[in-house]
Amino acid sequence: MELLDPAILLQLLISGLLAGALYALLACGLNLVFGVMRVINLAHAELMLVGAFSAYLLYRFFGLHPVFSLVIVVPAVFFFGYYLQRVLIERVVGQPLLSSLLATYGVSIILVNIGLLLFSADYKSVPAMQGSILFGEIAISKPRAVAGLISVALTLAIYFFLERAHLGKAVRAVAEQPQVAAICGIDVRRIRMLTFGMAAAMAAAAGVMLAMIYSFSPISGADFIQKSFAIIIIGGMGNFAGALYGGLLLGVVESYVAGFSSSQWAEAVAYLLLVAVLLIRPTGLKGTAYVK
Amino acid sequence: MPSLLSIRGLEVAYGAVQVLFGVNLEVQTGEIVAIIGPNGAGKSTVIKAVVGLAAVQQGQIVFDGREIANLPAHIMPALGIGYVPQGRIVFAQMTVTDNLEMGAFLQKDSVKRRQAVQQVFEQFPRLYERRHQPAGKLSGGEQQMLAIGRALMMNPRLVILDEPSLGLSPKYVDVIFDQLLALKQQGRTLLMVEQNAARALELSDRGYALELGHNRFADSGEKLLANPDVRRMYLGGA
Ligand SMILES: Nc1ncnc2c1ncn2[C@@H]1O[C@H](COP(=O)(O)OP(=O)(O)OP(=O)(O)O)[C@@H](O)[C@H]1O
Ligand SMILES: [Mg+2]
Numbered sequence: 001m002e003l004l005d006p007a008i009l010l011q012l013l014i015s016g017l018l019a020g021a022l023y024a025l026l027a028c029g030l031n032l033v034f035g036v037m038r039v040i041n042l043a044h045a046e047l048m049l050v051g052a053f054s055a056y057l058l059y060r061f062f063g064l065h066p067v068f069s070l071v072i073v074v075p076a077v078f079f080f081g082y083y084l085q086r087v088l089i090e091r092v093v094g095q096p097l098l099s100s101l102l103a104t105y106g107v108s109i110i111l112v113n114i115g116l117l118l119f120s121a122d123y124k125s126v127p128a129m130q131g132s133i134l135f136g137e138i139a140i141s142k143p144r145a146v147a148g149l150i151s152v153a154l155t156l157a158i159y160f161f162l163e164r165a166h167l168g169k170a171v172r173a174v175a176e177q178p179q180v181a182a183i184c185g186i187d188v189r190r191i192r193m194l195t196f197g198m199a200a201a202m203a204a205a206a207g208v209m210l211a212m213i214y215s216f217s218p219i220s221g222a223d224f225i226q227k228s229f230a231i232i233i234i235g236g237m238g239n240f241a242g243a244l245y246g247g248l249l250l251g252v253v254e255s256y257v258a259g260f261s262s263s264q265w266a267e268a269v270a271y272l273l274l275v276a277v278l279l280i281r282p283t284g285l286k287g288t289a290y291v292k
Numbered sequence: 293m294p295s296l297l298s299i300r301g302l303e304v305a306y307g308a309v310q311v312l313f314g315v316n317l318e319v320q321t322g323e324i325v326a327i328i329g330p331n332g333a334g335k336s337t338v339i340k341a342v343v344g345l346a347a348v349q350q351g352q353i354v355f356d357g358r359e360i361a362n363l364p365a366h367i368m369p370a371l372g373i374g375y376v377p378q379g380r381i382v383f384a385q386m387t388v389t390d391n392l393e394m395g396a397f398l399q400k401d402s403v404k405r406r407q408a409v410q411q412v413f414e415q416f417p418r419l420y421e422r423r424h425q426p427a428g429k430l431s432g433g434e435q436q437m438l439a440i441g442r443a444l445m446m447n448p449r450l451v452i453l454d455e456p457s458l459g460l461s462p463k464y465v466d467v468i469f470d471q472l473l474a475l476k477q478q479g480r481t482l483l484m485v486e487q488n489a490a491r492a493l494e495l496s497d498r499g500y501a502l503e504l505g506h507n508r509f510a511d512s513g514e515k516l517l518a519n520p521d522v523r524r525m526y527l528g529g530a
Pocket of ligand 1: 306309311329330331332333334335336337338378
């Protein structure tokens, strides 16, 4: 194999961007929750697995393609997140970080154990789509292409909601100054419910997409939460756009490293990248958002 | 005529520390009322209790005939109360226009929202020039204008301002007092806390002097300004 063949470089770039888009979708949700309420959600990757196993069940028992199961899974997990915020997470907002870490870690343990009871620790997969799309010399696997494009679309949709929509602006206002937002007429608790619901829905959508590509078990969350943390630190804590860039960057770097060396190294890439970015820009690529 | 705002026997504590011990205060429609007092007297706390940002232990707060003590802050714009917090707090990462739009969060009609933004721009042309900039990039005086404009977005019947001139350069202190005068001439009802007590009382119909969470003096602005005790204790001298 000619290493610097432009076709191979392009191929690695595209597959890296597609994988990175999925990371970005996952990490943006984590960062949104942190940015709005200063809560680090340790159950974020388990919410992703809720999406993955839902896609698995819907495919296995109803033959539903994951792309269509999104329509069911995303709203369902949105409402789960919305009410989880109301009954649990709201109680730890504004508390010391340890309280929210413990609360969300509890949720994560509960979800993992429900998963183990229902599905055992065996790996599952959703082989709904096979084959590749060819562009000249470049071959992109179909499930990866679909997952990557849908992830980009969903991430951008949430981004533009936050930037442009009246309600989305209220989410940013609550992130910056909750008391002043309240006095503007914004029901801050409802905004936080909406925020956690959106983040959970983003995680679940990432899970559905992931199910098309990888095999997964109830304990697969650890890997993903670690990468997500690396991404939000690389991009800037609490900064939504930062997580988008961070996710794409990690996907591309991982892709090149895996392409040019052993995949052992690819596992460590997230942390090497993290160290490299922090050495150059201690607040991450896009800067830490909403610091008072 | 019943008062627009009537506070009776207000008691507020932060945790175990009580800071207000039965404060009374009235605001009539069309009046400008000033609260003065030394640092830590509880001036901001009175205001925060009114707008739902501090929990009321005892006493009544009646606005327009309705008991509003301990109602959540987010219904204040719907009641007709606008609030300018101490320290010119703006949404620093959002544009000037978006900050104003947030002031009319409850107005779901975007056309009406934009009209309200235009009205604020007419009153504060400086904000219009900077409408696309993040609020964090504005000078202190501009941020205070923005905070006032945001509080006006729902056309409130009572505007409550906490130290609107605090920490501003002398030039902007003048600008802000000019704006307060303009609001008065528009017939708005204002309740304000000011450390610039002399200027605030000149502008005000009535004033209240607080000390350690108690009412100390209450009178018309002129009489307070003429009162030697008030001059000595609150206006820094003879
Ligand atoms: N959130 C809080 N928690 C605990 N104590 C508080 C809090 N806010 C104010 N206090 C205390 O309550 C007292 C009254 O504070 P308040 O802010 O109402 O005074 P103020 O008259 O507005 O003073 P300043 O001129 O400094 O703004 C002070 O002793 C202050 O330390
Ligand atoms: Mg104060």
